[in-house]
Amino acid sequence: MANQFRLRTHHRLPLQCPFYYFGSGFVGKGLALNVSQKGWRVCGDCPVSVGMHLLIRLELPGQSRPIEIDDATVQWVRGKDFGVKILAMKPETEMRLSKFIAILLQQSATMRFGAFVRSDIP
Numbered sequence: 001m002a003n004q005f006r007l008r009t010h011h012r013l014p015l016q017c018p019f020y021y022f023g024s025g026f027v028g029k030g031l032a033l034n035v036s037q038k039g040w041r042v043c044g045d046c047p048v049s050v051g052m053h054l055l056i057r058l059e060l061p062g063q064s065r066p067i068e069i070d071d072a073t074v075q076w077v078r079g080k081d082f083g084v085k086i087l088a089m090k091p092e093t094e095m096r097l098s099k100f101i102a103i104l105l106q107q108s109a110t111m112r113f114g115a116f117v118r119s120d121i122p
Helices: 091-115
Strands: 013-023 026-035 039-044 053-058 067-078 081-088
Antiparallel strands (some): 026 039, 067 081
């Protein structure tokens, strides 16, 4: 069976922050390695399989409360790394995640633009 290429509709941003994932009868802990509004790449200590549904709690830097995802499904697995697609979250959570990602995008754009600024131009 050939892998099917799918174009992402949301920017994936590098990030390393702790997260917990809850499945049927287990709790796993790991790191979110990149995030977007609809999906994440993560590395966890508890094995998962494609199609598994998870509840996720992500601890974002600089925020006092974690982000809680009510339903996410495992899209792929490579060792301890796996991808999750977000299926359901509360509107408040979606807004918090959107704002956080917007800040990351702004910082990323500023760093990329800054790399092209020449200091010897008057």
